[in-house]
Every structure is written in structure tokens, then in C-alpha cells.
Amino acid sequence: MKRVSLALSAMLAVTPALAAESSDPIKLTLHDWSGQLITTKLMGEILKEAGYNVEYVQADYIAQFAGLKTGDLHVAMEIWETTGREAMDEAFATGNVVNLGETGLQAIEEWWYPAYMKERCPGLPNWEALKDCAEEFSTPETAPFGRYLGGPVTWGGFDEERVEALGLDFEVVHAGTDAALFAELEAAYQRQDPIILWVYAPHWAPAKYDGEFVEFPPFSPECYADPSVGVNPDAAYDCGKPRGPIWKVSWAGVGDKWPGAKKAIENFDLSNADYGAMVTEVDLNGKSVEDTVAAWMADNKDTWSGWIAK
Amino acid sequence: MIARAARSGWLFWGSLFAATWLLSTYSFQLYKALDARWIVRYPKAWEMPLEDHISAFLDWLVESAGFYFFSFRDLTRAISALIEAPYQVLRNLLVEGFSSGVGDAAVQIAPALSWIAVIVTIMAIGHYARDWFLSVLVGACFLYLAVFGQWESAMVTLASVLISVPIGVVGGLFLGILAYRVSWFERMLRPVLDLMQTVPVFAYLVPILILFGFGPVAALVATVIYAMPPMVRITIVALNSVPTEVIEAGRMAGCRNRQMMWKVLVPSAVPTLMVGVNQVIMLTLNMVIIASMIGAGGLGFDVLSSLRRLDIGGGIEAGLGIVVMAIALDRASQAFAERSARHPLDGNLLQRHPWSGTVFLVIASTLILGQFVPAVQTYPDTLTITTGPFWSNTMEWINVNFFDTFEAIKTVILQWLLLPVKKFFAGIPWAWGIIATALIAWRVGGWKIGLLAALLMTFIAASGLWPKAMVTIYLCGVSVLIATIIGIPLGIWAAESPRAGRVILGLMDTLQTLPSFVYLIPVVMLFRVGDFSAMIAVILYALAPAVRYAAHGLKEVPPPLIEAGLMSGCTKRQLLWRIKLPLATPHLFLGLNQTIMLALSMLVITALVGTRDLGQEVYIALTKANAGQGIVAGLSVAFIAIITDRIINALAAGQRERLGV
Numbered sequence: 008m009k010r011v012s013l014a015l016s017a018m019l020a021v022t023p024a025l026a027a028e029s030s031d032p033i034k035l036t037l038h039d040w041s042g043q044l045i046t047t048k049l050m051g052e053i054l055k056e057a058g059y060n061v062e063y064v065q066a067d068y069i070a071q072f073a074g075l076k077t078g079d080l081h082v083a084m085e086i087w088e089t090t091g092r093e094a095m096d097e098a099f100a101t102g103n104v105v106n107l108g109e110t111g112l113q114a115i116e117e118w119w120y121p122a123y124m125k126e127r128c129p130g131l132p133n134w135e136a137l138k139d140c141a142e143e144f145s146t147p148e149t150a151p152f153g154r155y156l157g158g159p160v161t162w163g164g165f166d167e168e169r170v171e172a173l174g175l176d177f178e179v180v181h182a183g184t185d186a187a188l189f190a191e192l193e194a195a196y197q198r199q200d201p202i203i204l205w206v207y208a209p210h211w212a213p214a215k216y217d218g219e220f221v222e223f224p225p226f227s228p229e230c231y232a233d234p235s236v237g238v239n240p241d242a243a244y245d246c247g248k249p250r251g252p253i254w255k256v257s258w259a260g261v262g263d264k265w266p267g268a269k270k271a272i273e274n275f276d277l278s279n280a281d282y283g284a285m286v287t288e289v290d291l292n293g294k295s296v297e298d299t300v301a302a303w304m305a306d307n308k309d310t311w312s313g314w315i316a317k
Numbered sequence: 318m319i320a321r322a323a324r325s326g327w328l329f330w331g332s333l334f335a336a337t338w339l340l341s342t343y344s345f346q347l348y349k350a351l352d353a354r355w356i357v358r359y360p361k362a363w364e365m366p367l368e369d370h371i372s373a374f375l376d377w378l379v380e381s382a383g384f385y386f387f388s389f390r391d392l393t394r395a396i397s398a399l400i401e402a403p404y405q406v407l408r409n410l411l412v413e414g415f416s417s418g419v420g421d422a423a424v425q426i427a428p429a430l431s432w433i434a435v436i437v438t439i440m441a442i443g444h445y446a447r448d449w450f451l452s453v454l455v456g457a458c459f460l461y462l463a464v465f466g467q468w469e470s471a472m473v474t475l476a477s478v479l480i481s482v483p484i485g486v487v488g489g490l491f492l493g494i495l496a497y498r499v500s501w502f503e504r505m506l507r508p509v510l511d512l513m514q515t516v517p518v519f520a521y522l523v524p525i526l527i528l529f530g531f532g533p534v535a536a537l538v539a540t541v542i543y544a545m546p547p548m549v550r551i552t553i554v555a556l557n558s559v560p561t562e563v564i565e566a567g568r569m570a571g572c573r574n575r576q577m578m579w580k581v582l583v584p585s586a587v588p589t590l591m592v593g594v595n596q597v598i599m600l601t602l603n604m605v606i607i608a609s610m611i612g613a614g615g616l617g618f619d620v621l622s623s624l625r626r627l628d629i630g631g632g633i634e635a636g637l638g639i640v641v642m643a644i645a646l647d648r649a650s651q652a653f654a655e656r657s658a659r660h661p662l663d664g665n666l667l668q669r670h671p672w673s674g675t676v677f678l679v680i681a682s683t684l685i686l687g688q689f690v691p692a693v694q695t696y697p698d699t700l701t702i703t704t705g706p707f708w709s710n711t712m713e714w715i716n717v718n719f720f721d722t723f724e725a726i727k728t729v730i731l732q733w734l735l736l737p738v739k740k741f742f743a744g745i746p747w748a749w750g751i752i753a754t755a756l757i758a759w760r761v762g763g764w765k766i767g768l769l770a771a772l773l774m775t776f777i778a779a780s781g782l783w784p785k786a787m788v789t790i791y792l793c794g795v796s797v798l799i800a801t802i803i804g805i806p807l808g809i810w811a812a813e814s815p816r817a818g819r820v821i822l823g824l825m826d827t828l829q830t831l832p833s834f835v836y837l838i839p840v841v842m843l844f845r846v847g848d849f850s851a852m853i854a855v856i857l858y859a860l861a862p863a864v865r866y867a868a869h870g871l872k873e874v875p876p877p878l879i880e881a882g883l884m885s886g887c888t889k890r891q892l893l894w895r896i897k898l899p900l901a902t903p904h905l906f907l908g909l910n911q912t913i914m915l916a917l918s919m920l921v922i923t924a925l926v927g928t929r930d931l932g933q934e935v936y937i938a939l940t941k942a943n944a945g946q947g948i949v950a951g952l953s954v955a956f957i958a959i960i961t962d963r964i965i966n967a968l969a970a971g972q973r974e975r976l977g978v
Contacts, residue, residue: 034531036531039610039618039621039622039625040622040625041622041625041626064531064532064612065532065609065610065611065612065613065614065618066531066611066612067522067526067610067611067939067940068940069939069940069941069942070522070523070526070611070939070940070942071531072942073523073526073527073942074526074530074531077527079530079531079532080531093941094941094942146845147724147728148731148847156846159927159940160933160937161936161937161940161941180846180847180927181846181927182846182926182927183846183923183924183925183926183927183928183933183936184925184926185625186624186625186627186834186838186925187837187838187841187846187925187926187927188846189625189627190627190838190839190841190842191841191842191845191846193627193842194716194720194841194842194843194845197713197716197717198716198717198720200720211626289626290626
């Protein structure tokens with residue numbers, strides 16, 4: 008089926024590659040989470056509609072920066088403010104990688120608990136409730152402390168510091184990957200067992216499981232930097248985690264080689280709601296990424312044709 | 318007096334253990350009493366800035382190193398292009414089809430081989446190599462891939478296997494021949510091979526990506542580095558064990574050096590060389606998951622992405638896809654090795670080459686028919702089946718009903734085994750750790766190995782990785798202990814009863830080729846993130862060699878000795894304990910050695926569930942693209958492996974001497 012449509016589009020290719028621009032394929036990187044596959048394939052298909060040649064390359068989230076610097080890879084569609092800041096700054100400093108602006112998606116990362124925990128710990132989602140019911144979240148290894156399952160150490164997040172600063176009786180245990188993180192959530196949810204862990208959005212987990220983010224005192228840069236700011240006058244990190252945009256990043260040469268494509272990528276703008284709906288289609292309803300992307304493009308033709316118009 | 322004490326084994330081991338235990342338990346008090354923090358923590362000021370040096374060296378290598386006309390990177394990129402060309406052809410042949418032009422302007426010239434054509438081809442190869450039984454077996458393996466909807470991914474994986482296995486085999490063969498001929502080259506190669514096998518792949522992924530570019534080729538290069546060493550080693554062993562009579566005969570027939578190698582030595586070494594081929598295939602398929610992380614795609618990617626959305630069934634199906642592919646390729650290559658020359662058939666062209674003819678006809682007819690009936694070209698989606706819901710439901714059922722039981726078992730093992738051992742190793746002051754390792758190595762293998770152990774352990778301490786190295790040793794130590802306790806009885810059972818043996822060894826093959834990621838996630842669901850889950854995963858992976866070498870060792874006991882035992886009236890139990898097991902100890906040591914190696918190589922994977930060992934250090938380095946950090950941590954893992962390897966080899970050699978075999 009795919010082959011047939013490919014052949015058809017080859018025959019109907021009335022929009023030849025824009026004359027002034029290179030006909031080399033633009034290489035977009037793919038990682039291993041569905042949301043990123045969706046944004047990337049969406050961008051890629053739109054660029055194809057505009058007459059560009061597109062190639063998808065599998066690459067590691069952080070390791071890809073080495074390729075973006077040399078021009079082996081061209082576009083990365085999802086660099087999260089929350090996890091990619093360090094790598095981005097390092098890459099921008101070389102001058103070989105540039106920021107193409109926000110995707111429109113907002114990343115949230117915070118402590119999260121399933122809804123059934125509200126009965127056992129009534130004050131939630133206010134963080135102060137955790138002070139009294141830490142033991143509800145304990146396991147044999149951590150008792151009497153509560154067990155908070157954090158993300159991989161590489162994600163940072165300052166959870167040990169947060170626990171100290173806010174005086175929470177929790178022990179931070181780090182999962183090695185997010186697959187492990189959500190495997191534990193799935194297992195605990197099946198048993199309706201206590202769990203509190205690092206969840207991020209946009210992601211399929213908050214859509215699949217009924218639950219909420221803990222409400223910590225809101226993040227501010229001062230709260231992280233200055234101990235005197237915040238609830239605890241003697242410690243930094245006495246607030247929630249920062250939220251931030253998801254960025255589009257590219258090799259610096261993209262603008263010279265495919266100026267039109269660069270504009271189209273800069274124009275790309277997707278809402279959390281649309282993204283969440285597509286991720287749910289793929290991860291929970293078992294649709295393929297390609298079909299989901301095609302469906303969105305059929306429904307939103309005006310939106311994306313605006314991106315490639317100028 | 319001292320000499321006698323040193324000779325008396327019990328006294329030496331007893332006092333060494335006692336000293337270590339005392340120091341481990343009281344190191345903290347010692348530090349407080351003497352106010353010498355360096356006892357428990359390696360001082361920051363003494364650390365070598367090796368990481369930075371390595372990173373700087375790699376930067377230089379990538380950015381400015383050059384020969385007269387071209388840079389180092391041009392060289393690696395040229396190699397990369399050289400590998401990419403045949404790989405792309407295979408991909409076109411198996412997956413994408415041939416077309417001219419790029420992107421939307423592409424016009425398809427010919428489609429990829431249809432699924433029917435591929436299955437018929439592989440069945441033909443199976444029949445050509447041995448018989449109908451093999452033909453049906455490999456055909457069924459590939460049919461599995463089609464029926465479970467994994468055809469396209471599987472063909473991507475097959476394309477990369479078909480490139481990296483020949484490179485690994487031929488490259489390994491040539492290096493092995495060179496080492497056989499030139500003795501200083503062999504001496505130089507040996508430590509390099511040790512490192513290639515023991516440095517975790519994650520450690521050198523970043524430099525490879527930079528040098529060979531992003532995409533499938535970098536993954537192929539990493540795969541070859543990982544899979545080639547056994548081929549080199551086995552080539553050296555195989556050539557050395559060609560009987561002198563054969564060489565004499567060759568010489569008498571007036572062979573020159575080159576003829577001697579290719580007409581006499583290599584052909585008579587083929588049976589042993591095929592063991593190497595088998596290892597290359599297995600290791601290549603082991604790498605499928607890691608390769609997919611850096612751009613190989615295929616079945617490995619399916620496993621990863623299924624598990625990231627907790628589709629356990631999807632992960633198992635794709636993982637089993639890798640297993641069946643390993644089985645098909647392995648059985649076919651083994652059959653080729655054992656295949657005896659047959660008489661050429663008479664008749665016309667088609668009658669003389671029945672299989673080539675059939676394959677050609679099938680390819681041609683499916684090519685034409687496929688244009689009109691899509692199901693001939695691509696296996697129809699509607700006919701694929703999936704067992705996904707079954708696995709998810711089973712998992713949920715186990716989780717809901719048995720979690721508490723598991724939790725109780727886990728708590729007991731944690732409390733009585735894992736935590737005390739961890740505390741013991743973590744408490745050992747680094748300086749004593751170095752001395753103790755050196756003493757053990759010296760005692761078992763002589764002063765050279767003792768010195769080597771001391772140097773390597775000092776490297777680990779000086780890199781500031783001592784605490785993580787201790788966690789590594791503790792986790793691997795406990796896992797190897799349990800794997801041995803389970804594995805050796807299983808191996809004995811497999812050797813004593815052929816029927817049980819087939820089942821057990823088949824299971825072990827599956828465990829080894831099934832990507833560990835597949836069972837890692839269910840293990841985490843049942844045992845939560847932590848050391849215990851890591852331990853279970855390591856045991857599952859490292860069990861195979863313990864079983865296999867035990868079974869092999871028992872079967873290798875010379876029959877006359879068993880006869881002698883029977884004659885002198887041994888019962889079955891006595892036969893096992895008094896004759897078979899003692900004689901099999903060298904094999905058991907080899908099995909132990911391999912178990913430890915596999916356990917160490919599994920560490921990087923266990924870092925994915927959150928252990929705090931050297932594997933985690935390597936993984937952190939990878940995610941931060943810090944080449945220097947990765948290589949230093951990788952070397953530390955390799956050094957632990959090398960020290961244990963030398964010690965166990967020395968033990969095995971001593972045992973062999975004592976037994977006179």
C-alpha cells in the first residue's frame with residue numbers, strides 16, 4: 008500500500024524541488040519515543056509536500072549533537088528545555104548549531120501520583136500533604152521513609168536537594184531509563200499500590216493513568232540559586248521544577264542550503280493538546296505513526312500549508 | 318616458617334579474608350581515629366585527569382589529525398562509504414526496492430524481493446546445506462517473521478547482519494592468520510582483543526559516531542568491533558591445533574607458504590573455524606539492540622520502542638524475532654561447515670542446478686505477480702497475528718497475584734545476602750583493596766599477574782572510580798555466585814539425560830540471544846527499580862555459560878576413566894562426585910570465567926534500571942556524549958574482567974596440572 012502511494016506521489020510530483028535550493032535530502036533525527044517520531048515525521052511530510060527531499064535518521068538524543076555540529080544530521084525536532092539545556096548550550100557555543108525556535112509544546116516535569124493515592128493522603132496535590140503521609144509511600148527498603156522514584160540521574164532535577172530543603176521524609180531512588188520508570192508505574196497501578204514518581208508531559212502516561220502532579224511552590228530561577236528565597240530560608244531548591252518549551256534545533260548550514268525549509272521549520276507550531284491526542288493514538292490505540300501523522304495533516308491542511316507558504 | 322605459612326593455603330586465605338573483613342568493618346573508625354580521610358576516600362588531588370586527556374585527544378583526532386593529503390576523518394569516512402555501498406544494495410534488495418533519483422523525484426525500477434522469494438531462497442539454502450529438515454526449520458523461522466508482522470524490520474536487521482558477519486569473519490580470519498604467522502603481532506594483539514571484548518560497547522559509541530558519521534554504518538562498525546574478537550582467537554587456536562602430520566604432508570607435497578595456508582591449514586581447520594563463525598553471528602545479533610540506538614533500526618528498534626510504551630508483548634515478539642533469526646542463521650552456517658562435497662548432477666542446466674533454478678523462477682514470478690497481487694509482494698497486514706494482549710494480561714495477572722510473594726523473597730535475599738556483601742565490599746579501603754587483589758593474583762598466578770592486578774586496580778582508584786568499581790564487583794559477584802549455583806546442577810542434569818539436555822541447552826540459547834531488555838522491563842515491574850532487579854537480569858543472562866560448560870565438561874570426561882570407575886564398583890553418585898566432576902573442573906573454571914565476563918558485559922544494560930556501578934558511569938558518559946569519561950569507565954570494567962580472567966585461568970591451569978590432563 009505504502010509503495011503504491013509512493014509511486015503515485017512520484018508520478019504526481021508536480022511541485023519540483025524548489026529550483027534555487029539543494030535537492031540533497033534534509034536529514035531529520037528520530038529518537039525512541041513516539042511523540043518525537045510524530046513531530047519529526049510531521050515536519051518531514053510537510054517538507055516533502057513543499058518539494059524537499061527528506062531522510063529520517065535514527066540517532067541518540069544527546070549523541071546527535073555531534074552530528075548536528077558537523078552537518079551529518081540537519082534537524083532535531085524535539086530538544087526539551089528540561090533535559091537538553093546543557094547539550095544545547097554547548098552546541099550553540101560552537102556556532103555550528105542554531106536554535107529554530109519553540110515547537111509550541113510545553114514540557115512539564117514534576118512529582119506525580121495516581122488518583123487513588125488521594126484517599127490515603129488527603130491533602131494532595133498540595134506538597135505539604137507529603138510531609139504527613141510519607142510513610143504511605145514507603146517500601147521495605149526505604150521504611151519509614153517514603154520512596155520517590157526519580158528519573159535517570161542524567162536528567163538532573165535536584166530531587167535529593169528538594170527533599171532536604173522542603174523537609175520531606177522521602178528517599179530518592181533513581182530509575183535507569185524512562186522505560187523502567189513507567190514499568191514501575193504500570194505495575195503499581197495494576198495493583199493499586201502506593202507510588203509517587205517523576206512523570207513528564209507531554210507523554211502517554213498522564214493520559215493513560217488517572218493522577219495528578221504534586222503542586223510545589225512555583226519554580227523561579229532565584230529559588231534554585233538563592234537559599235534565602237522560598238519556603239526554607241536556609242536552602243535552595245525549595246520549590247518545584249522549571250517548566251519550559253521544547254525547542255527545534257538545526258545544523259547552522261540549513262539556512263544556506265534550504266532557506267525555505269528553514270522557514271517552514273521555524274513556523275512549525277503544535278499545541279500540547281494536538282500532540283497529546285496523537286501520542287495517545289499511537290501508544291495507547293496502537294495506530295502507526297505514519298497514519299496518525301497523515302490524519303492530522305488531512306484535518307489541518309490550512310495550518311501547515313501556512314507554514315510552507317512563505 | 319614464613320615460607321611454610323605462605324605455602325599452607327588455609328592460613329594464607331584465612332588471614333587475607335580476616336584482614337580484609339576487619340579493615341572493611343572498621344575502616345570508618347580507623348579514619349576517625351587517625352584523622353586520615355584518605356583511608357576511605359581516594360583523595361581528589363591524586364586523581365589523574367585522564368578523562369580530559371582522552372577527550373582532548375579524540376577532539377584532536379577528529380578535528381585536526383591528518384596525514385599529508387587527507388585528515389583522519391576523511392579516512393574513516395572513506396571506510397564508512399566503502400561499507401555503506403554494499404549495505405545500501407542489500408537494503409534495496411530486501412527492504413526498499415531499487416529506484417533512481419532521490420525523494421519525491423524517485424522512480425522505482427524494481428521492488429524489493431517479495432517475502433515469498435526470500436523464504437524460498439532461504440529454504441533452498443537450507444536444503445542445499447543439509448536436508449529437508451533444515452530447509453523447513455529455516456523456512457519456518459522466516460515465516461514467523463512474516464506472520465508476526467515483523468518482516469520489514471527483520472529484513473533491515475538481516476541486511477546489517479549480512480554485512481557485519483562477513484566483515485567480522487574475514488577480518489577475524491586474516492588477523493588470526495597474521496597472528497599465527499608473526500609471533501610479536503600475536504603478543505601485541507592479545508591485550509587488544511581482551512579490551513575489545515570487555516570494554517562495554519557504550520563506551521566507544523560516541524567516538525565511533527563522530528568518526529563514521531551517524532546512521533547504520535556507525536552501528537555496523539560497532540557491531541564488528543564487538544563481534545570479531547572470538548573469530549581471531551578461534552582462528553589462532555584452530556591453526557595451532559592442525560595436526561603436524563597434515564603440515565608435514567603439505568610440506569612434502571612442496572607447498573609454498575601461501576599454498577600451505579590456504580590449501581592445507583585453513584581447510585583442515587574449518588570445523589573449529591566454524592565455531593568462530595557461530596560466535597560472530599551470535600554476538601552480532603546480541604548487538605542488534607545497541608546498534609538500533611545509534612541508527613541501525615530494524616528489530617532492535619522495535620524492541621526498544623515497544624518497551625518504551627510498555628507494550629511487553631510487542632517487545633517479546635520482536636525479541637523472539639531476533640532469536641529465530643539467530644537460530645536460522647546459526648543452523649544454516651553450521652550445516653554449511655559440515656556439508657560434504659557431492660557429485661555434480663547430470664542433465665541440462667535446470668536439472669543440474671535445481672535449487673538455483675527454482676529460486677530464480679520464484680523470484681521472477683513473484684516479481685511479476687507482485688505487481689498485480691500486493692499480497693505476493695508484501696505479506697498482508699490482515700493476516701498477521703499478535704500475541705501482545707496475551708503477554709500483557711499474563712504479566713498483569715502475575716503482578717497482581719504474586720507480587721507479595723516475590724516481595725517477601727526479595728526482602729529476605731536483600732537482607733541476608735545483597736546488603737551484607739555490599740557493605741563488605743564498599744567498606745574495603747581502596748589501598749587495601751589494591752594490595753589484597755595483588756596478593757590473591759600473586760598467590761594464584763605468580764608475581765607477574767600480581768603486579769598486573771596491582772597496576773590495573775591502581776588505575777581504577779586513580780580515576781576516582783573506586784566506589785563504583787566496588788559496587789560492580791559486589792553486584793557481579795553475587796550474581797555469578799547464584800548463576801553458578803543454579804547453572805552447574807542444570808549442566809549436570811543436561812549431561813546425564815540427553816532429553817533434558819536438549820530442552821535446557823535450547824533454553825540457554827534463547828536466553829542468550831533474546832535481548833535482555835525484553836525481560837528487564839517485566840523484572841522491574843515485579844521487583845521494582847534497584848539492585849535486586851539488576852541482579853536477576855544479570856543472572857538470567859550469565860547463566861548460559863555455567864550450564865553449557867558444565868554439560869560439556871562432563872561429556873568430555875574420557876570414557877576409559879568412567880569404565881574404570883564402573884569396574885571398581887562406583888555407584889552413580891560416586892561416579893559423578895568422585896570421577897566426573899573432579900575431571901571436569903577445568904571446564905567448570907572456563908564456564909565460571911565466561912559467566913563472569915557475561916555478567917560484566919551485562920552491567921551497562923543493568924544501568925538502564927538504575928544501578929550505581931561502573932555500568933551507570935559508562936551510560937551517563939554516553940548520554941552526555943562525553944567520550945573520555947566513557948572510555949575511562951569502560952577501561953575500568955575491562956580491567957576488572959582482565960584481572961579475574963587471569964586469576965581464573967591460573968586456577969584452571971593449576972587444576973589441570975594436578976589432574977594430569
